Amino acid sequence: MPQEDSQSPKNDLIVRMSLLRMLESGILNSIECPQCHRHSVSVWFTHPQVNEYRTWFICTECSFEMRVQNSEKPLHYTEDRVDARLETYDVDVLRKKRFS
Numbered sequence: 001m002p003q004e005d006s007q008s009p010k011n012d013l014i015v016r017m018s019l020l021r022m023l024e025s026g027i028l029n030s031i032e033c034p035q036c037h038r039h040s041v042s043v044w045f046t047h048p049q050v051n052e053y054r055t056w057f058i059c060t061e062c063s064f065e066m067r068v069q070n071s072e073k074p075l076h077y078t079e080d081r082v083d084a085r086l087e088t089y090d091v092d093v094l095r096k097k098r099f100s
């Protein structure tokens with residue numbers, strides 16, 4: 001697949017849908033990366049505010065990461081899957097949004 005294709009909105013939507021489907025079926029580790037195609041994507045969550053949740057898909061082998069906003073607790077959300085570094089980022093994003 002040519003590199004520029006992965007940047008198109010249509011392709012991005014397909015990637016998002018397939019990753020979200022994995023999550024829905026309860027797969028949180030060793031998901032195939034849409035970028036490097038290794039099974040190295042894991043799911044992480046953050047909970048930056050009341051009623052604000054984020055789901056992250058992070059590849060350990062390349063730079064791929066995808067962030068999904070949730071207005072309610074995501075399926076399969078657990079406290080031990082909350083990543084402190086990502087949560088700090090999301091808290092920061094929300095804070096900036098509030099003051100802009």
Ligand SMILES: [Zn+2]
Pocket residue numbers: 033034035036037038040059060061062063064
């Ligand atoms: Zn990757």
